Amino acid sequence: MAKTTMIKAITAALDEELSRDEKVLVFGEDVGQNGGVFRATDGLQAKHGEDQVFDTPLAESGIGGLATGLAFTGFRPVPEIQFFGFVFEVMDSIAGQFSRERFRMGGTRKMPITLRSPFGGGVHTPELHSDSLEGLVAQTPGLKVVIPSGPYDAKGLLISAIRSDDPVIFLEHMKLYRSVKEEVPDEAYVVPLDKAAVKREGTDVSIITYGYMVQESLKAAEDLQKEGINAEVVDLRTVSPLDEETILASVKKTGRVVLVQEAQAQAGISPMVASLIAEKGILSLDAPIGRVSAPDTPYPFAEAESTWLPNKKDIVEKVKEIVEF
Amino acid sequence: MAVIDFNQLKNNESSEFQTIRVLDTNGNVINQELFPDLSDEEIVQLFKNMVWSRILHERSTKLNRQGRLGFYAPTAGEEASQVGSEFAMSKDDFLLPAYRDVPQLVLHGLPLYKAFLWSRGHVDGNKYPENFNAIPPQIIIGAQYVQAAGVALGLKKKGANAVAYTYTGDGGTSEGDFYEGMNFAGAFNAPAVFFVQNNGYAISVPRAKQTAAKTLAQKGVAAGIPAVQVDGMDALAMYAVTKAAREYAAAGNGPVLIETLTYRFGPHTLSGDDPKRYRTAEEEQEWLEKDPLIRMRTYLDNKGLWSQEQEEAWTNEVNEQIDEAMALTEQASKQKVSEYLQNVFVDTPASIQAQIDAFRTKEGE
Numbered sequence: 001m002a003k004t005t006m007i008k009a010i011t012a013a014l015d016e017e018l019s020r021d022e023k024v025l026v027f028g029e030d031v032g033q034n035g036g037v038f039r040a041t042d043g044l045q046a047k048h049g050e051d052q053v054f055d056t057p058l059a060e061s062g063i064g065g066l067a068t069g070l071a072f073t074g075f076r077p078v079p080e081i082q083f084f085g086f087v088f089e090v091m092d093s094i095a096g097q098f099s100r101e102r103f104r105m106g107g108t109r110k111m112p113i114t115l116r117s118p119f120g121g122g123v124h125t126p127e128l129h130s131d132s133l134e135g136l137v138a139q140t141p142g143l144k145v146v147i148p149s150g151p152y153d154a155k156g157l158l159i160s161a162i163r164s165d166d167p168v169i170f171l172e173h174m175k176l177y178r179s180v181k182e183e184v185p186d187e188a189y190v191v192p193l194d195k196a197a198v199k200r201e202g203t204d205v206s207i208i209t210y211g212y213m214v215q216e217s218l219k220a221a222e223d224l225q226k227e228g229i230n231a232e233v234v235d236l237r238t239v240s241p242l243d244e245e246t247i248l249a250s251v252k253k254t255g256r257v258v259l260v261q262e263a264q265a266q267a268g269i270s271p272m273v274a275s276l277i278a279e280k281g282i283l284s285l286d287a288p289i290g291r292v293s294a295p296d297t298p299y300p301f302a303e304a305e306s307t308w309l310p311n312k313k314d315i316v317e318k319v320k321e322i323v324e325f
Numbered sequence: 326m327a328v329i330d331f332n333q334l335k336n337n338e339s340s341e342f343q344t345i346r347v348l349d350t351n352g353n354v355i356n357q358e359l360f361p362d363l364s365d366e367e368i369v370q371l372f373k374n375m376v377w378s379r380i381l382h383e384r385s386t387k388l389n390r391q392g393r394l395g396f397y398a399p400t401a402g403e404e405a406s407q408v409g410s411e412f413a414m415s416k417d418d419f420l421l422p423a424y425r426d427v428p429q430l431v432l433h434g435l436p437l438y439k440a441f442l443w444s445r446g447h448v449d450g451n452k453y454p455e456n457f458n459a460i461p462p463q464i465i466i467g468a469q470y471v472q473a474a475g476v477a478l479g480l481k482k483k484g485a486n487a488v489a490y491t492y493t494g495d496g497g498t499s500e501g502d503f504y505e506g507m508n509f510a511g512a513f514n515a516p517a518v519f520f521v522q523n524n525g526y527a528i529s530v531p532r533a534k535q536t537a538a539k540t541l542a543q544k545g546v547a548a549g550i551p552a553v554q555v556d557g558m559d560a561l562a563m564y565a566v567t568k569a570a571r572e573y574a575a576a577g578n579g580p581v582l583i584e585t586l587t588y589r590f591g592p593h594t595l596s597g598d599d600p601k602r603y604r605t606a607e608e609e610q611e612w613l614e615k616d617p618l619i620r621m622r623t624y625l626d627n628k629g630l631w632s633q634e635q636e637e638a639w640t641n642e643v644n645e646q647i648d649e650a651m652a653l654t655e656q657a658s659k660q661k662v663s664e665y666l667q668n669v670f671v672d673t674p675a676s677i678q679a680q681i682d683a684f685r686t687k688e689g690e
C-alpha cells in the first residue's frame with residue numbers, strides 16, 4: 001500500500017489484468033514501446049510482449065473495428081482512443097456496433113471490450129482534446145460508462161471493467177492523472193460498476209457529480225462547512241447506467257440537490273440525473289434542482305479555460321442559492 | 326527540374342489489374358492454367374449452389390411481395406461472385422457479410438429459416454450457435470471491413486488455420502472503413518480476404534461516380550496488399566481466385582483484395598428502388614447475356630454432367646427446402662421486450678432489471 005497517482009493506478013490495473021488473463025489485449029496509438037502519450041501503458045509491452053500490448057495504425061475507426069473483431073474471436077480487448085475528442089471517428093464502432101452486438105445476436109455473443117480514453121479540461125490542451133463527451137456514449141444503450149474521480153477508484157473500476165463481459169467506456173480525466181494522490185493497494189481489487197459512492201456524508205444538500213468535479217465539489221463542501229452548510233458529495237463513478245438507489249437515497253436524506261458537471265449544460269450526465277430525480281424523487285425536494293455546468297459553447301480556446309470551466313466557486317454559489325431557496 | 330508526366334502516371338496505375346477469367350460467356354474454358362482443382366462432382370455441386378441461390382432469390386422476391394418476408398436485397402446475377410467465392414472457403418473461416426450476402430451466410434451454415442427471420446426483423450434469426458463462424462449481415466457499409474481486420478488478427482493470434490472473409494459493394498469502397506480495414510489487416514499481416522462485389526451501381530449512383538480509379542482492385546495498392554480483378558459472372562474464376570487467396574492468407578502472408586465484376590438483375594433492394602430510373606434496358610440485356618448460370622450450365626451440358634431432368638429435380642428440392650424454412654419462420658414466437666432488455670448486458674444493471682420486471686408483468690408472466 002502506497003500513496004500514488006491515478007495514472008500509476010491505471011497502469012497497475014492494466015498490468016494486473018494482462019498477467020491474469022492472456023486474452024486481455026491492450027492496443028492503440030503509441031501505447032506499445034512508447035508506453036502511451038500519458039505513460040498509462042508504460043513498461044507493459046516490455047513485460048507482457050507485443051502479442052498482448054501493441055501499437056496500431058492511426059485510425060480510430062479501425063481501432064474500434066479491431067476491438068469488435070477481436071472480441072468475436074474470444075479476446076478481451078482494452079483499446080485506447082488517444083483523446084476522447086477523437087471519438088467521432090469511432091462512433092459507429094462504439095454506438096453502432098459493439099454496444100449492440102449482444103442485443104443484435106440475441107444474447108448469443110458477448111463484447112468484453114474496455115475502451116479507455118483521456119478527456120477533461122484545465123491542462124491547456126489544443127482543440128478537441130478536453131471535450132466532455134460522456135453524454136454521447138451515456139445515451140447509447142448497451143454501454144457502461146465509467147469515470148473515476150481518483151486513484152483508488154480508478155484501479156478498482158478499471159479491473160472491474162476489464163473483467164466485465166459487457167462493453168465499458170472508461171474515461172480518464174487528464175487533470176486527475178497526477179494531481180491527486182491516494183492510498184492504493186498493491187494487489188488487485190474491484191470497485192463495483194453499478195454503485196455510486198458517497199464521498200462525503202452530509203445532511204443539508206446533495207452535490208451529485210463525477211470526474212474531476214468530485215474534487216472541486218469536495219473542496220466546495222469544506223468551504224460550505226465553514227458557513228454552516230453540511231453538503232453530501234455523491235460521486236456517480238458509473239455515469240451510465242445510473243445507480244438510482246444511491247442517488248435517490250441521498251436526495252431523500254437532504255431534500256436539496258445540486259448537480260455538478262464539467263460538460264456544457266446541454267450535454268453531460270446531469271440532465272439524466274435531473275430527470276431521474278424529477279421522476280422518482282420529486283416529493284423529497286424542498287427546492288428546485290440546482291445545476292452547475294459549462295456554458296453551451298464548444299470547448300473553449302486554451303487561454304479561456306479558467307473563465308469557462310466550472311469550479312469550486314461556482315459550486316459554492318449554486319449550493320447557497322439552493323439551500324437558501 | 327525534371328518534368329513529371331502526371332497523365333502517364335494516372336494511366337499507368339491500373340495496368341496491373343486485368344480481369345481474370347476461366348469460362349467465356351459460351352461456357353468454354355479460356356484459361357486452362359487457372360482451371361480450378363475441382364472434381365466433376367464438386368463442379369456440379371457448385372452449380373447446384375448457384376441454382377439454389379437463384380431460386381432463393383426468386384422465391385424471396387415473391388415472399389417479400391406477399392408480405393411474408395421483410396428487408397430483401399436481390400442477389401440474381403451475383404451467384405458466381407457470391408456462391409463461387411463461398412465455395413472456396415472452409416467452415417473454420419469467419420464470414421462477415423454485408424446485407425446482400427445472405428446466400429453465403431446460408432451456405433456457410435446458417436439455417437435458412439434464420440435468414441428469413443433476419444429478413445422479417447426477428448431476433449431469433451440472429452441467434453447463432455457458439456461454433457458458427459459468422460455474424461449477421463452488416464447494414465453499416467464498411468463496418469464489416471474494419472471488423473474483419475479484427476477477426477483476422479484474432480484468428481492469427483489463436484494460430485487458427487482460418488481466414489476472415491468479408492464483402493462490400495462498389496459504393497462501399499468509398500467508405501473510410503473500407504480503407505482502414507484493408508490497411509489494418511495489411512499492417513498486422515492478418516489473414517483476411519476482402520471482396521468488392523462491383524455490380525456497377527450503389528443504389529442509383531454508377532461506379533464511375535464513386536472514384537476516378539479505373540479499377541477498384543487497385544485500391545489494394547493503398548494498403549500495400551495484393552489485389553485482383555475477377556470476372557464476377559464466372560464461377561470457376563471466382564472459385565479459383567478465392568481458393569488461391571484463401572490459401573495465401575491462411576499461410577501467413579497477409580490479406581488479399583478481390584474485386585468481382587458483376588451485375589444485379591434487379592433493384593438495389595425491394596424497398597422501393599426502381600433501376601429503370603438509372604439503368605438502360607440495353608445495359609441490362611447486355612449483362613443478362615453474361616448470366617453466370619448460363620455459362621456454367623453450358624459448360625456442364627457440354628461435358629454431359631448436367632441435364633434438364635436434374636435441374637428440374639433440384640429445383641423441386643430447393644423449393645421444398647424453402648417451403649420448410651418458411652414454415653419454421655412463421656412458427657417463431659412473438660418477440661418480447663423483456664427478452665430484448667435481457668439481451669443488452671451480461672450483468673444486468675438495476676435500472677434495466679426494473680424495466681425487465683415491468684415488461685414481464687405487461688407480457689403476463
